[in-house]
Amino acid sequence: MATTPLDLDQRSRREPENQRLVGARLLSTKNIAAYIFLLALTVYFLTPLYWLAISATKNNTDLFSSFGLWFAHFNLWQNLYETFTYGNGEYVRWIINTALYAVVGGFLSMLISVMAGYALAKYNFPGRSLVFTLVLGAVLVPPTTLALPTYLLMSKVHLTNTYWAVLLPALLSPVGVYLARVYATAAAPDDILDAARVDGAGEFRIFWQVALPLLRPGLITIFLFQFVAIWNNFFLPLVVLSDPTLFPINLGLATWNFDPASHELLFNLIVTGSLISVLPLIVMFLVLQRYWRAGLAFGSVTG
Amino acid sequence: MRSWYTRVSLGLAILLGVATILTTLAACGSPSQSSGPVQLTFWSFNQQITEQAAIFNRTHPNIHVTALKEPSGPNQYYPKVISSVNAGNAPDVALIEYQYIPTMVSNGALVDISQYGANSVKSQFASSAWSQVTRGSAVYGIPQDTGPMGLFYRKDIFQRAGISSPPATWAEFAQDAVKIHSLGPNYYITAFPPSSTGWLQSLMWQAGATWFSIDTAHNAWKVSINSAASKQVAAYWQDLLNRGLVSTVADFSNDWGAALDKGTIASWPSAVWGQGVVTSDAQDTSGKWAVSPMPQWTAGANVSGMWGGSAISVISGTKHPKEAAEFAEWYLTNTQSLTIGVKEIGWFPANLAARSFPEVTSPNPFFSNQVIDTIFANANVPATWTWPPDLTTVNKDMGDDVNSAVANKTPLSGALDQLQQQVIQDLHNNNINVES
Numbered sequence: 086m087a088t089t090p091l092d093l094d095q096r097s098r099r100e101p102e103n104q105r106l107v108g109a110r111l112l113s114t115k116n117i118a119a120y121i122f123l124l125a126l127t128v129y130f131l132t133p134l135y136w137l138a139i140s141a142t143k144n145n146t147d148l149f150s151s152f153g154l155w156f157a158h159f160n161l162w163q164n165l166y167e168t169f170t171y172g173n174g175e176y177v178r179w180i181i182n183t184a185l186y187a188v189v190g191g192f193l194s195m196l197i198s199v200m201a202g203y204a205l206a207k208y209n210f211p212g213r214s215l216v217f218t219l220v221l222g223a224v225l226v227p228p229t230t231l232a233l234p235t236y237l238l239m240s241k242v243h244l245t246n247t248y249w250a251v252l253l254p255a256l257l258s259p260v261g262v263y264l265a266r267v268y269a270t271a272a273a274p275d276d277i278l279d280a281a282r283v284d285g286a287g288e289f290r291i292f293w294q295v296a297l298p299l300l301r302p303g304l305i306t307i308f309l310f311q312f313v314a315i316w317n318n319f320f321l322p323l324v325v326l327s328d329p330t331l332f333p334i335n336l337g338l339a340t341w342n343f344d345p346a347s348h349e350l351l352f353n354l355i356v357t358g359s360l361i362s363v364l365p366l367i368v369m370f371l372v373l374q375r376y377w378r379a380g381l382a383f384g385s386v387t388g
Numbered sequence: 389m390r391s392w393y394t395r396v397s398l399g400l401a402i403l404l405g406v407a408t409i410l411t412t413l414a415a416c417g418s419p420s421q422s423s424g425p426v427q428l429t430f431w432s433f434n435q436q437i438t439e440q441a442a443i444f445n446r447t448h449p450n451i452h453v454t455a456l457k458e459p460s461g462p463n464q465y466y467p468k469v470i471s472s473v474n475a476g477n478a479p480d481v482a483l484i485e486y487q488y489i490p491t492m493v494s495n496g497a498l499v500d501i502s503q504y505g506a507n508s509v510k511s512q513f514a515s516s517a518w519s520q521v522t523r524g525s526a527v528y529g530i531p532q533d534t535g536p537m538g539l540f541y542r543k544d545i546f547q548r549a550g551i552s553s554p555p556a557t558w559a560e561f562a563q564d565a566v567k568i569h570s571l572g573p574n575y576y577i578t579a580f581p582p583s584s585t586g587w588l589q590s591l592m593w594q595a596g597a598t599w600f601s602i603d604t605a606h607n608a609w610k611v612s613i614n615s616a617a618s619k620q621v622a623a624y625w626q627d628l629l630n631r632g633l634v635s636t637v638a639d640f641s642n643d644w645g646a647a648l649d650k651g652t653i654a655s656w657p658s659a660v661w662g663q664g665v666v667t668s669d670a671q672d673t674s675g676k677w678a679v680s681p682m683p684q685w686t687a688g689a690n691v692s693g694m695w696g697g698s699a700i701s702v703i704s705g706t707k708h709p710k711e712a713a714e715f716a717e718w719y720l721t722n723t724q725s726l727t728i729g730v731k732e733i734g735w736f737p738a739n740l741a742a743r744s745f746p747e748v749t750s751p752n753p754f755f756s757n758q759v760i761d762t763i764f765a766n767a768n769v770p771a772t773w774t775w776p777p778d779l780t781t782v783n784k785d786m787g788d789d790v791n792s793a794v795a796n797k798t799p800l801s802g803a804l805d806q807l808q809q810q811v812i813q814d815l816h817n818n819n820i821n822v823e824s
Binding site for chain 2: 351
């Protein structure tokens, strides 16, 4: 799974005196090529965001008639005002909904994942490998294919068109369980857990007070994964919700889409609304990147 | 460490509390009571639909309509309606575009409302619109808005090219195309956007083509995509394309909007709702635009096509089809409701009385005070066109075929032949009866 990082790891352990050489090697042709490649990737990933930021400052006419990657008339304040006030401020409601789905869903999903992952990593019980194999298999099922079956289940229990219709399916994250198992195996050594047992701690207390703090970087990674997945999920809310007051942002923005029967064109609001909706994700990543990076590296080496 | 969890748990508790409160609030608005007025749910993708429902609820104490604005977009809205029918959660009433009505009927999603008095309001609607909601004696909706076609053109550019009056025939349009292209290599009379299936279909419609028809007695479909009328339209645009007189930029794209603004695309054969697009995409060109009737295939004729338009249909699975039909009829015949539809939402109404509302008959300042809606109201749309029972597949194939013909410079008529075969095959695959 992670041969290259392991390689690097061994080399640096074998040749600690070579560390200064790393600085000299920065300018080798191989590295320059790597930098150019990374630079190209950065441009590739940031251009859409740049376009979004520029476009959010334009009115409808300029959106279509001015050069896409540079400013025209500066209309950002007007766009912001209209985005937040259009349709009795429905956008604000969508932000609150999205935050609720992503934060609550992400947090509970993280908790369930880590409990399951910890159990799979630390307890020996019959069927353990079968359960883990099933979880691994579930990782391969695209969530979109489950949206319609989920919808049919939800309508059987009359939960469609409620917050639960989005929250409940969001709680289960096979990737989260998988990651949690990997972290728990590596980051919560059996010795420490055994020591706690010797001290008389119950299993739940060991999990909550000994293992969980050790797993924190992993937890944050799992939370972020699920947070982003819920934030971006379009198809599930599309089928299970029909009341616009329950919509997340992406679904709400879709109701502002071009409709030939209406003479209002809301493209500037859709663009501005989209920009606002990605800001929390960016902030989240910047604030939590310390843990996030630690968590990622952890998973890649021990996987 | 403990405080970290305490804080998080506290935050979580608050959020859950908020969720519960919001759920309760939402539940209050949902139709779950068994007594009291009949509860109806209405889906639309128009903006500002709640006002009409509020008026209806005030004047109809026995019925309560909840109007919900849904995400538009053919790949979202219609699959959503169909899956809600399958799950037994369907709305009672919903906005359905004419072009999707046969698709929805073949999915068993629409109720025939002729049994609930729909035919009694027939005379109030444009016949071309009414023909879009009927099949044999069945009525699958009440027409809301229509999209008759006209020609939006730039007076200033036409004048500069020495064209004194807008083209009355397609032959004149081709001559004018030469004059406009002589203004500069970037100047085109219009664009032929290969992906714009609805646009090309409406031009076929104008030429008298009927791509689909249904033998209601045998419930069998007939496909005539590559008919003589269709091939006439294809050959006409083929000629303009070959001579490089039309652009192939995608409509509604950034480049297209910029070209309308600059005048390098000097006209746009489009539906009545195109005025919203023109005034918004090319705001700075106020006073430079005018509208004329569609160029004709026969000099002196008055035939147009239709692009867009929608109806209010009653959806299968409703427990109150009679009340749902009553709402649909009220929504599109009541003067107050129509006024809101025309004024606030922006319908070009299918209801004939609403076409004399001041919003429809008043001069439009952007078009130098021309009364452009009258031109669309006078456009004569043949009531012969029928949409296919699987529109999504037809349009996907059509987009692919026309695009590849334009890109590879192969004949458009060949693309129509190919589409004819593909569509027949698709219908067979979907177990829909096809007459050969």
